Amino acid sequence: MRCLFIIMTLFISALQAQTELIASDELVLAGELRDAALKDGTGYEILESLTTEVGPRMGGSPGDAKAVIWAKKKFESLGFDRVITEPVNFPKWDRLNESARVISPFPQNLTITALGGSIATPEGGLTAKVVEFSTLAELMEVPDNSLNGAIAYISNRMERTRDGSGYGPAVAARSGGANAAASKGASAVLIRSIGTDSDRLPHTGMMRYVDDITKIPAAALSNPDADLLSSMLRRTDEVTLNLLLSVGFVGKATSYNVIGDIVGTERPEEYIVIGGHLDSWDLGTGAVDDGAGCAITMAAATLIKQSGLKPKRTIRVVLYANEEQGLYGARAYHEAHKAEMKRHIIGAESDFGAGRVYRFSSRVKPGALGAIDQINQVLAPLGISRGDNNAGGGPDLIPMRAAGMAVATLHQDGTDYFDLHHTANDTLDKVDPEALKQNIAAYAVFAYLSAQHPGDFGFDLGLENQQEN
Amino acid sequence: MRCLFIIMTLFISALQAQTELIASDELVLAGELRDAALKDGTGYEILESLTTEVGPRMGGSPGDAKAVIWAKKKFESLGFDRVITEPVNFPKWDRLNESARVISPFPQNLTITALGGSIATPEGGLTAKVVEFSTLAELMEVPDNSLNGAIAYISNRMERTRDGSGYGPAVAARSGGANAAASKGASAVLIRSIGTDSDRLPHTGMMRYVDDITKIPAAALSNPDADLLSSMLRRTDEVTLNLLLSVGFVGKATSYNVIGDIVGTERPEEYIVIGGHLDSWDLGTGAVDDGAGCAITMAAATLIKQSGLKPKRTIRVVLYANEEQGLYGARAYHEAHKAEMKRHIIGAESDFGAGRVYRFSSRVKPGALGAIDQINQVLAPLGISRGDNNAGGGPDLIPMRAAGMAVATLHQDGTDYFDLHHTANDTLDKVDPEALKQNIAAYAVFAYLSAQHPGDFGFDLGLENQQEN
Numbered sequence: 001m002r003c004l005f006i007i008m009t010l011f012i013s014a015l016q017a018q019t020e021l022i023a024s025d026e027l028v029l030a031g032e033l034r035d036a037a038l039k040d041g042t043g044y045e046i047l048e049s050l051t052t053e054v055g056p057r058m059g060g061s062p063g064d065a066k067a068v069i070w071a072k073k074k075f076e077s078l079g080f081d082r083v084i085t086e087p088v089n090f091p092k093w094d095r096l097n098e099s100a101r102v103i104s105p106f107p108q109n110l111t112i113t114a115l116g117g118s119i120a121t122p123e124g125g126l127t128a129k130v131v132e133f134s135t136l137a138e139l140m141e142v143p144d145n146s147l148n149g150a151i152a153y154i155s156n157r158m159e160r161t162r163d164g165s166g167y168g169p170a171v172a173a174r175s176g177g178a179n180a181a182a183s184k185g186a187s188a189v190l191i192r193s194i195g196t197d198s199d200r201l202p203h204t205g206m207m208r209y210v211d212d213i214t215k216i217p218a219a220a221l222s223n224p225d226a227d228l229l230s231s232m233l234r235r236t237d238e239v240t241l242n243l244l245l246s247v248g249f250v251g252k253a254t255s256y257n258v259i260g261d262i263v264g265t266e267r268p269e270e271y272i273v274i275g276g277h278l279d280s281w282d283l284g285t286g287a288v289d290d291g292a293g294c295a296i297t298m299a300a301a302t303l304i305k306q307s308g309l310k311p312k313r314t315i316r317v318v319l320y321a322n323e324e325q326g327l328y329g330a331r332a333y334h335e336a337h338k339a340e341m342k343r344h345i346i347g348a349e350s351d352f353g354a355g356r357v358y359r360f361s362s363r364v365k366p367g368a369l370g371a372i373d374q375i376n377q378v379l380a381p382l383g384i385s386r387g388d389n390n391a392g393g394g395p396d397l398i399p400m401r402a403a404g405m406a407v408a409t410l411h412q413d414g415t416d417y418f419d420l421h422h423t424a425n426d427t428l429d430k431v432d433p434e435a436l437k438q439n440i441a442a443y444a445v446f447a448y449l450s451a452q453h454p455g456d457f458g459f460d461l462g463l464e465n466q467q468e469n
Numbered sequence: 470m471r472c473l474f475i476i477m478t479l480f481i482s483a484l485q486a487q488t489e490l491i492a493s494d495e496l497v498l499a500g501e502l503r504d505a506a507l508k509d510g511t512g513y514e515i516l517e518s519l520t521t522e523v524g525p526r527m528g529g530s531p532g533d534a535k536a537v538i539w540a541k542k543k544f545e546s547l548g549f550d551r552v553i554t555e556p557v558n559f560p561k562w563d564r565l566n567e568s569a570r571v572i573s574p575f576p577q578n579l580t581i582t583a584l585g586g587s588i589a590t591p592e593g594g595l596t597a598k599v600v601e602f603s604t605l606a607e608l609m610e611v612p613d614n615s616l617n618g619a620i621a622y623i624s625n626r627m628e629r630t631r632d633g634s635g636y637g638p639a640v641a642a643r644s645g646g647a648n649a650a651a652s653k654g655a656s657a658v659l660i661r662s663i664g665t666d667s668d669r670l671p672h673t674g675m676m677r678y679v680d681d682i683t684k685i686p687a688a689a690l691s692n693p694d695a696d697l698l699s700s701m702l703r704r705t706d707e708v709t710l711n712l713l714l715s716v717g718f719v720g721k722a723t724s725y726n727v728i729g730d731i732v733g734t735e736r737p738e739e740y741i742v743i744g745g746h747l748d749s750w751d752l753g754t755g756a757v758d759d760g761a762g763c764a765i766t767m768a769a770a771t772l773i774k775q776s777g778l779k780p781k782r783t784i785r786v787v788l789y790a791n792e793e794q795g796l797y798g799a800r801a802y803h804e805a806h807k808a809e810m811k812r813h814i815i816g817a818e819s820d821f822g823a824g825r826v827y828r829f830s831s832r833v834k835p836g837a838l839g840a841i842d843q844i845n846q847v848l849a850p851l852g853i854s855r856g857d858n859n860a861g862g863g864p865d866l867i868p869m870r871a872a873g874m875a876v877a878t879l880h881q882d883g884t885d886y887f888d889l890h891h892t893a894n895d896t897l898d899k900v901d902p903e904a905l906k907q908n909i910a911a912y913a914v915f916a917y918l919s920a921q922h923p924g925d926f927g928f929d930l931g932l933e934n935q936q937e938n
Contacts, residue, residue, distance in 0.1 A: 048700060051697070051700075052575060052697060052700040052701055052704070053575050053704075054575070055575065055576075055577040055697075056577065056578075062576070063576075106521060106522050106523075106524065107524075107531070108524040108525065108532075108754070109525075111893065198896075198898045198899070199668055199670070199894055200670060200753070200892075200893040200894050200896060201668070201669060201670070223898070224894070224896035224897070224898050227896070227897065227898055228520070228521060228524075228754070228896070228897070231517060231520075231521040231897075232521055235521070235522075284669070285577070285697070423669075424580065424669040425668055425669050425693070427667075427669060427693040427696070427697070428693070428696065428697070428700075429667045429692070429693050429696050430667070
């Protein structure tokens with residue numbers, strides 16, 4: 001009899017493990033939360049405040065320090081239960097001045113910006129012949145040391161897609177162009193901006209030197225300027241250009257991850273981790289990258305709190321420091337919370353602008369797919385379809401996902417994202433307040449229902465594919 | 470009998486005067502010319518050449534001098550029968566450096582550009598409180614000398630329309646804002662760019678000081694920066710800004726109107742005057758303003774010549790010098806050709822970008838309306854409708870129209886024109902090659918049929934309305 005009882009219990013547990021579901025009344029409450037979010041202006045107010053009162057906030061800059069103070073105060077004024085700052089250290093990179101000019105045969109100024117991490121040119125700039133390569137691969141095919149001090153120019157254009165899939169193939173020229181060019185004997189590398197617009201505003205973004213290759217200056221031309229340079233090079237191989245970059249690393253800096261918690265009522269030590277990154281590049285006001293992600297997730301948690309709902313787990317909003325220059329905040333967060341990683345139940349970062357969410361994908365254990373489907377039911381009226389179970393979760397979740405944390409991605413329409421990404425044009429006017437509300441509704445539903453899910457979403461899935469999204 | 474003959478002759482002349490029409494076989498030839506133009510890439514090649522090999526060409530700049538040489542050579546290589554340059558003198562204005570920064574309470578750089586004609590600020594810039602006015606009219610209502618050295622900021626936004634009618638009401642703040650602000654005691658004037666875009670690229674353009682009012686520096690904020698400054702001013706009246714303009718008039722310059730003629734076979738001393746202006750602002754490469762107008766009209770005349778057609782009157786393409794800073798080339802042309810003004814039969818300037826032509830309007834004597842209707846028949850397959858008889862003709866025709874010359878306007882779709890106008894974004898990539906061909910087809914038809922029209926289009930109409938279009 002006792003044996004039968006044990007068997008029965010095991011059987012029921014196994015069944016529950018496979019079918020653990022969120023209570024249906026919670027789904028109703030989440031639906032009300034969603035509808036309330038669509039009428040609430042909190043997210044846009046947060047974003048307007050950040051872009052107006054702080055503006056550009058490159059890691060380690062005075063704006064970054066102001067942003068940390070702003071975030072702390074904002075969490076407090078929004079009524080978060082707990083606000084935490086955690087230090088993040090990184091090398092400080094600075095941009096003082098930059099310009100480019102075709103010297104001959106068709107003198108014209110070109111609009112460029114230094115890539116993040118680039119070294120400076122000599123004072124007065126570097127003057128050399130330009131040699132064009134249609135792709136990074138083409139540059140890599142020429143013999144070593146054959147460029148004789150020329151400026152290597154990589155001219156391929158990024159493709160526009162909804163899911164941002166054009167970024168990966170194009171961005172290799174930004175990350176690795178300098179190394180490839182240096183190994184071929186170039187004195188500098190110029191790339192066509194990794195962007196889909198045709199505005200005379202170049203796209204910055206990080207590049208990295210590898211050991212054992214000479215460091216050379218690296219910059220991006222705006223798309224119209226890249227067209228122009230290519231037009232000149234169709235006429236003649238003898239285009240001489242002066243490139244001046246007054247940029248570089250200058251010591252170390254400390255910034256902070258700023259964390260706001262809505263403390264759970266039943267399992268306060270378990271975290272549902274949403275957020276964005278607080279830093280931006282220096283050229284724009286960081287409205288879409290990633291002020292929007294900060295505003296969306298701060299507003300989503302605020303709405304849950306203000307609605308009077310009682311999340312069982314803690315909903316944690318992490319505003320990561322210095323994502324742009326190498327996930328410094330994300331790595332620091334993971335390091336600081338390593339011991340409690342298994343209490344990080346599931347995470348999702350908003351870091352793909354302010355376009356509408358159109359798909360919801362997950363990376364959870366099979367037994368949690370039922371709960372994910374339930375969450376998806378509540379998301380569906382927002383125009384969100386169910387994606388696969390191979391979600392990336394967002395760049396700042398890479399360290400935690402690698403450690404085994406379950407993640408979800410609320411995929412945003414990124415059709416226009418790379419028009420603005422890392423440019424001066426990343427400003428508040430590009431954000432549609434209604435699309436922002438839809439994002440907030442989706443994050444509120446996701447965070448609340450994840451907090452109410454009686455089971456977990458699985459840890460240490462051991463999945464091999466660590467794809468980032 | 471002799472008396473009857475005279476009466477009959479007079480009667481026939483009167484009838485002819487009322488019904489003078491273009492021969493129907495010419496209409497057929499013009500239709501073939503139109504269709505050939507739609508397949509011809511000459512216009513785009515001209516524009517690509519100008520923007521690549523010359524680029525920015527502000528009146529009096531080295532680029533302007535290069536443009537004159539370019540234009541002369543281009544007319545020659547295109548096979549024009551006669552190429553003429555005529556000197557144009559004007560004061561030279563230069564732009565060396567410009568910046569703006571909110572000093573407190575929310576330090577941020579703002580993207581601005583000096584308005585053409587502005588004086589410089591003191592070295593190191595001018596630092597003052599900002600006072601916002603929603604319109605120029607609102608600024609003009611405050612008491613004289615009440616601004617106590619503040620920077621007056623005029624924030625109204627230009628409206629987007631197809632015909633560019635939003636420009637007139639908005640541009641008054643650019644032309645006259647400094648005078649209004651100075652009379653109220655301001656130390657400088659900042660305006661929201663006269664433009665319809667939301668790009669972080671400010672719009673320059675001419676402003677003018679009037680006598681007896683203190684000259685103060687004048688600049689335009691990009692639209693996103695204007696939004697930002699207004700957001701700050703909604704929070705506090707105490708926004709302090711540093712404005713630095715290193716600009717100003719520096720002596721005199723000489724440029725040239727460059728004229729290309731396809732000489733008429735029967736009435737070579739009579740001119741059909743098409744063209745655009747050769748100068749541009751310094752920020753972009755002047756692709757749409759007014760490289761397009763130059764390319765359209767140069768290509769249209771070239772096509773007529775190359776097609777083997779024999780225009781009876783001379784088709785004259787005038788590339789006017791320094792339109793932007795005050796119609797200097799237009800006034801010099803009129804002055805130089807005053808004695809032969811009555812042999813300037815009809816004119817049309819292309820100076821509204823590169824959008825498709827959608828309407829054809831005229832300003833001719835009543836007896837020439839029949840011929841205008843015939844021209845319109847050949848234009849109609851291009852999607853061009855008949856407009857009224859109150860055409861402007863284009864800015865560089867103002868002096869000749871004022872002197873009585875008949876004019877026509879081939880109205881271009883300007884929906885996007887003021888996104889680019891006078892900004893760094895005025896580059897070749899903004900030009901649709903197919904739309905350019907449609908423009909060239911329209912100008913070719915207009916110029917050829919005007920040359921073949923047996924009558925004239927009327928001179929000295931004495932119409933009171935000198936509206937510019």
